[in-house]
Amino acid sequence: MRPVPVPTSDRLSDYLAADAVVDHGHPSIRALAGALRAADGDPVKSAEAAFRFVRDEVDHVIDAADPRVTWRASDVLRERVGICHAKAHLLAALLRAQGIPAGFCYQELSALHGLNAVHLRGKWARLDARGNRTGARGEFSLDEEKLAWPVDFARGERDHPEIHPAPAPVVVDFLMAAEPGPGWYERGLPGTL
Numbered sequence: 001m002r003p004v005p006v007p008t009s010d011r012l013s014d015y016l017a018a019d020a021v022v023d024h025g026h027p028s029i030r031a032l033a034g035a036l037r038a039a040d041g042d043p044v045k046s047a048e049a050a051f052r053f054v055r056d057e058v059d060h061v062i063d064a065a066d067p068r069v070t071w072r073a074s075d076v077l078r079e080r081v082g083i084c085h086a087k088a089h090l091l092a093a094l095l096r097a098q099g100i101p102a103g104f105c106y107q108e109l110s111a112l113h114g115l116n117a118v119h120l121r122g123k124w125a126r127l128d129a130r131g132n133r134t135g136a137r138g139e140f141s142l143d144e145e146k147l148a149w150p151v152d153f154a155r156g157e158r159d160h161p162e163i164h165p166a167p168a169p170v171v172v173d174f175l176m177a178a179e180p181g182p183g184w185y186e187r188g189l190p191g192t193l
Contacts, residue, residue, distance in 0.1 A: 005117050005124045014165035015101035021167050024093040025051050026074035033097035047118055048092040048140045056085050056128040063133040067182050071175035083185055084130045085114035085171045091129050103163035111189040117163040140159030168193050
């Protein structure tokens with residue numbers, strides 16, 4: 001059974017904040033967020049456009065066999081590549097730049113997998129912009145959860161229900177210290193929070 005997403009903060013403003021990772025004040029983030037904003041101002045259409053951009057236009061490092069390491073949202077946008085966590089950082093930045101609250105969620109699969117939650121229509125919904133290659137099936141949906149990977153509880157996998165306003169420190173620390181090169185993500189990617 002999937003957990004009900006639970007925000008770790010009662011203040012929606014915490015899910016709009018900028019920091020060194022989610023640098024949504026960066027000119028490139030602001031420009032793209034503006035370009036993705038729906039003409040009629042509909043935040044759902046704008047969120048879906050941001051989701052599709054990150055899912056489809058930013059390569060996942062494993063799928064692309066790319067040796068680069070990105071972690072800051074503006075760097076992910078510039079390089080157009082990132083691991084699931086980096087892609088989640090970019091999606092949060094693009095949403096927050098449009099005034100749409102966004103947070104971070106995690107699954108324990110073969111390694112810690114990062115995704116987002118978005119607050120629209122008065123409720124939270126989890127979104128996974130990992131990219132639909134190698135069997136992943138993430139889709140934009142506010143009503144039915146359509147994440148990239150189903151959790152297999154029989155294999156000991158775990159779905160964390162918490163929605164964090166900032167990326168997990170264990171993830172950021174790993175990404176900041178990672179050395180670029182083939183298979184860099186296999187060297188110490190956290191397995192748990």
